[in-house]
Amino acid sequence: MTSPEGEPTDTRLAQAVQRGDVVAYELLVRRHMNRAFSLAQRLLGHRQDAEDMVQETFLAALEKISTFDPTREFSPWFYRILVNRCLNARKTRTRRATVQIPEGVATDFASPLIDTERSELREHIQDAIMRLPERQQEIFVMSDFNGFSSPEIAEAMGISDGTVRWHLHQARRTLREALEPYARRNI
Amino acid sequence: MNQEDPEFDVIDPLLAEVMTGWREETPTDADVDWDRLRTAILRDATLPLARLHRRSCWYFSRTIAPIAAAAGIAFLLWVGPGVYRERLAPAPEAALPDGIMEIDEGTLLRVLTSDLSEGDFLRLVNGGPESMLSVAIKSP
Structure with a gap:
C-alpha cells in the first residue's frame, strides 16, 4: 500500500506504528506536524498553546494507535483527536485562548464596520461556535476549517454520511443566524 | 429542511466568505522551532x-510461534512414520560366526529344563551347539 510516488501511505505507516516502528512514527510526525499546528493555532489562537496541543495530540494518538482501523484513512482519525482536544482545551482555558479571525476577513465583507463592530462580530462568531453542541462543533471544524469531506468525517466518527451532513447543516445555520444582525446592518 | 433538499449542502454566502477567509489565513508559524517540536514529539x-x-513481539511468540510449532509436529507426524520406521527397524541380522549354529527357542528350553546329568550339563555349557543338540536328542 504505497502512494503513486512510492511513498508508504499514512495508513501503512500507522500499521507499522502499531507494531512499534519508530521510523514510521517519525514519518507520520513529519507529514502532519505542520498542518496539525496550523489547525491548532487557529482553534486555540495562541502559538505556544498550539505547540503544546500538537505535542500532546501526537502522544494521545500513539497511546490509542491500537484502536486505529487500517481499513480506514489515518488523516481524519488523527485530526478528529486533535479537534476534540482543542475544543476541550478551549472550554477549560481562559478567554486568552480565542479563535482568531483574521482582521481582513471581517473587513472583506463588512468594510463599513467600525473597529468596535468588527471586534464584536468576531466575538459573536467565536461564541456561536463554542455554543454549538459538541458533535456539531467537531464536525463543523473538521469540515469548514480542515477541509475534510463529509464521507471522511463519517468514517472517522463512525457515523453515517447523512448524519454528518445534517449536523453540518445545523451548525452552519446556527452560525449564519449569529451573523444575521451584522448582515442586516450592512445592507 | 431535509437531506433531500437541494439547498441542504449549500452554505450561506456570508458564512462561506467568513470561513474561506478563516481557512485560507495561514497562521504565523515563523517563530515555531519545528526541529524542537519534532524532537519533543x-x-x-x-x-x-x-x-x-x-507487545508485538509478545503477540508473535504467543500466537505465531505455537502455530508454527504445531504445524511442525503435524508435519513430522505425517511424514515421520515412514522415515522413522526405516531408522528404527532392526538391522538385518548379522551372519553368525563359523561354528555357531542357531538353536530355536523350543529346543533350548527343552534342554535347560530337562533332567541333565552333571556331565551332560558341562558338555552343554562348554561345548558347541552340536553337543547341545545331542543333549536335546537324548532328553525325553
Whole structure:
C-alpha cells in the first residue's frame, strides 16, 4: 500500500506504528506536524498553546494507535483527536485562548464596520461556535476549517454520511443566524 | 429542511466568505522551532513505541510461534512414520560366526529344563551347539 510516488501511505505507516516502528512514527510526525499546528493555532489562537496541543495530540494518538482501523484513512482519525482536544482545551482555558479571525476577513465583507463592530462580530462568531453542541462543533471544524469531506468525517466518527451532513447543516445555520444582525446592518 | 433538499449542502454566502477567509489565513508559524517540536514529539513517543514493539513481539511468540510449532509436529507426524520406521527397524541380522549354529527357542528350553546329568550339563555349557543338540536328542 504505497502512494503513486512510492511513498508508504499514512495508513501503512500507522500499521507499522502499531507494531512499534519508530521510523514510521517519525514519518507520520513529519507529514502532519505542520498542518496539525496550523489547525491548532487557529482553534486555540495562541502559538505556544498550539505547540503544546500538537505535542500532546501526537502522544494521545500513539497511546490509542491500537484502536486505529487500517481499513480506514489515518488523516481524519488523527485530526478528529486533535479537534476534540482543542475544543476541550478551549472550554477549560481562559478567554486568552480565542479563535482568531483574521482582521481582513471581517473587513472583506463588512468594510463599513467600525473597529468596535468588527471586534464584536468576531466575538459573536467565536461564541456561536463554542455554543454549538459538541458533535456539531467537531464536525463543523473538521469540515469548514480542515477541509475534510463529509464521507471522511463519517468514517472517522463512525457515523453515517447523512448524519454528518445534517449536523453540518445545523451548525452552519446556527452560525449564519449569529451573523444575521451584522448582515442586516450592512445592507 | 431535509437531506433531500437541494439547498441542504449549500452554505450561506456570508458564512462561506467568513470561513474561506478563516481557512485560507495561514497562521504565523515563523517563530515555531519545528526541529524542537519534532524532537519533543519523538522523545514523548520513546516509551509507548517500545511498549508497542514489545507487545508485538509478545503477540508473535504467543500466537505465531505455537502455530508454527504445531504445524511442525503435524508435519513430522505425517511424514515421520515412514522415515522413522526405516531408522528404527532392526538391522538385518548379522551372519553368525563359523561354528555357531542357531538353536530355536523350543529346543533350548527343552534342554535347560530337562533332567541333565552333571556331565551332560558341562558338555552343554562348554561345548558347541552340536553337543547341545545331542543333549536335546537324548532328553525325553
